[in-house]
Amino acid sequence: MSLRRHATRVGLLAGACCALSLTPAAAQRRTGQATGTPSLIVFITVDQMRSDYFPRFASQLTGGLGRLYKGGAFFSNAHHDHAITETAPGHSVTMSGRFPAHTGIVANIYGVEDRQAPMVGGGGPGASPFRFRGSTLIDWLRDKDPRSRALSVSRKDRGAILPMGRAHQSVFWYASDGRFSTSTYYADTLPTWAQQFNAKKIPQTYAGKWWTLLRPAADYPEPDSVLYEAGGGDVLFPHPFPTDPAQTARILANYPVMDSLTAQFALAGLNGLGIGRGPQTDILAVSFSTTDAVGHKFGPDSRELHDQILRLDKYLGIFIDSLYKIRDSSRVVFALTADHGVAPFPEVRAEREHVPVERADVGPVIRQARARLNAAGADTMAVTIEEGMVSLNHAALERANLKPSDVLAGVMADLKKVTGVARVDLVRDLARADTTRDAVARRWLHMLPADDPAEAVFSLKPYAYYENVDMATHGTPNDYDSHVPVLFYGPWFVPGKYAQPALVADMAPTLAAIAEVVPIERVDGRVRTEAIKKD
Numbered sequence: 465m466s467l468r469r470h471a472t473r474v475g476l477l478a479g480a481c482c483a484l485s486l487t488p489a490a491a492q493r494r495t496g497q498a499t500g501t502p503s504l505i506v507f508i509t510v511d512q513m514r515s516d517y518f519p520r521f522a523s524q525l526t527g528g529l530g531r532l533y534k535g536g537a538f539f540s541n542a543h544h545d546h547a548i549t550e551t552a553p554g555h556s557v558t559m560s561g562r563f564p565a566h567t568g569i570v571a572n573i574y575g576v577e578d579r580q581a582p583m584v585g586g587g588g589p590g591a592s593p594f595r596f597r598g599s600t601l602i603d604w605l606r607d608k609d610p611r612s613r614a615l616s617v618s619r620k621d622r623g624a625i626l627p628m629g630r631a632h633q634s635v636f637w638y639a640s641d642g643r644f645s646t647s648t649y650y651a652d653t654l655p656t657w658a659q660q661f662n663a664k665k666i667p668q669t670y671a672g673k674w675w676t677l678l679r680p681a682a683d684y685p686e687p688d689s690v691l692y693e694a695g696g697g698d699v700l701f702p703h704p705f706p707t708d709p710a711q712t713a714r715i716l717a718n719y720p721v722m723d724s725l726t727a728q729f730a731l732a733g734l735n736g737l738g739i740g741r742g743p744q745t746d747i748l749a750v751s752f753s754t755t756d757a758v759g760h761k762f763g764p765d766s767r768e769l770h771d772q773i774l775r776l777d778k779y780l781g782i783f784i785d786s787l788y789k790i791r792d793s794s795r796v797v798f799a800l801t802a803d804h805g806v807a808p809f810p811e812v813r814a815e816r817e818h819v820p821v822e823r824a825d826v827g828p829v830i831r832q833a834r835a836r837l838n839a840a841g842a843d844t845m846a847v848t849i850e851e852g853m854v855s856l857n858h859a860a861l862e863r864a865n866l867k868p869s870d871v872l873a874g875v876m877a878d879l880k881k882v883t884g885v886a887r888v889d890l891v892r893d894l895a896r897a898d899t900t901r902d903a904v905a906r907r908w909l910h911m912l913p914a915d916d917p918a919e920a921v922f923s924l925k926p927y928a929y930y931e932n933v934d935m936a937t938h939g940t941p942n943d944y945d946s947h948v949p950v951l952f953y954g955p956w957f958v959p960g961k962y963a964q965p966a967l968v969a970d971m972a973p974t975l976a977a978i979a980e981v982v983p984i985e986r987v988d989g990r991v992r993t994e995a996i997k998k999d
């Protein structure tokens with residue numbers, strides 16, 4: 465077992481929290497503002513949605529994505545600012561306003577999985593936010609007004625759980641049997657509205673159907689037949705669903721319609737729970753996961769990804785129209801972002817840009833390290849290399865009379881020689897880097913909590929992939945993985961395109977300012993006052 469797995473990442477909820485006094489601007493807004501505070505914050509996270517998808521598809525976005533993009537405040541140069549650009553760390557930032565170094569969520573494998581919190585009715589691994597540290601927007605709202613409530617929905621457990629931090633709110637995600645459920649961290653049974661929604665068995669009705677193009681084929685400039693997609697198998701439209709209803713429910717996550725189902729469940733929950741009616745500010749957080757599934761399988765340059773975005777646009781349009789029928793649109797604010805971006809398939813990019821394919825194989829480094837440990841009679845797991853992080857079990861090394869600093873230096877030297885590896889850094893040296901110019905060092909600093917066991921980190925060159933990855937992917941500190949939309953929409957915001965640098969971590973404090981609450985702990989982002997209407 466690695467050290468890391470034993471490390472307790474149990475965090476503290478920001479202590480005995482007492483509301484700080486309102487900022488002068490917020491106090492001013494409280495008196496005599498035109499709009500008042502929102503009764504509902506709708507926070508949308510599109511899994512793997514790169515920022516450039518908005519301008520790329522803008523002319524065809526006639527639904528919800530188009531409405532938010534054209535009518536909202538869009539920060540076109542917004543980034544996550546941490547190194548491991550995966551789903552769990554990204555979702556830990558969205559509504560906390562803090563980097564993973566402070567939320568404690570370092571990677572997907574150290575995300576939400578929790579055997580002690582099984583899913584209600586089964587259908588997936590147990591999950592809870594026990595590794596999450598600190599507070600999020602719902603905690604700040606409830607600190608001001610305990611009536612504030614939140615509903616968070618996603619296909620993925622981590623996409624539903626982490627935006628809520630540790631709050632015991634209504635949190636649901638998709639189970640492999642076609643139901644939406646929760647875990648025992650939140651509830652022991654499902655509420656009636658959720659049971660009624662599940663009883664409709666909507667996923668099973670897609671058995672035997674097809675995923676077809678939404679628009680005429682001529683509207684898609686991307687070639688459909690690209691052999692690198694989907695492992696060279698299911699590359700052509702239309703894409704069939706299985707004929708078996710249970711199997712269809714199990715793999716619905718790979719089809720655009722999963723996002724429609726997620727939106728429908730979110731609306732059912734909004735109704736069932738009666739949230740967003742005011743006077744307090746409630747939250748509806750929805751994470752749409754199919755863009756990630758389609759992006760991994762077919763890549764960001766594919767016709768399938770294009771169609772997925774158009775379909776999400778359509779579903780989101782229906783969602784917004786339906787929401788505005790049951791809630792006062794003048795009291796609803798929308799925010800939209802992504803948990804990370806994505807890199808093109810290296811082979812697709814190599815053909816397009818006439819550059820070599822770079823794939824990094826760290827397997828031999830791991831095998832060499834284990835062989836050296838074995839030869840010295842040490843536990844071969846005393847060195848862990850995963851997710852770009854190197855950790856050592858000092859006690860195990862010292863028992864075998866090995867000097868940990870020598871072992872680490874050996875592993876780092878081997879990593880530096882690997883094709884596709886851009887750099888290898890000692891964690892203790894990162895703080896001395898020029899964090900303005902050196903984004904990779906800064907992103908690692910923002911990644912690792914002070915008590916993290918990682919002692920060295922390594923980063924891939926831009927566009928390099930790991931050797932054994934056969935799908936399009938993300939997860940590096942490079943800009944294509946970190947560059948995501950940051951968008952606000954509603955009567956509080958000045959519509960327009962904002963080119964100045966922004967962070968996903970800015971979103972929670974900005975929404976807090978609109979709701980006239982203040983974070984109950986220090987956050988890493990800041991209020992984007994330039995996008996907020998002055999009273």
Ligand SMILES: [Zn+2]
Pocket residue numbers: 512551756760938
């Ligand atoms: Zn992904």
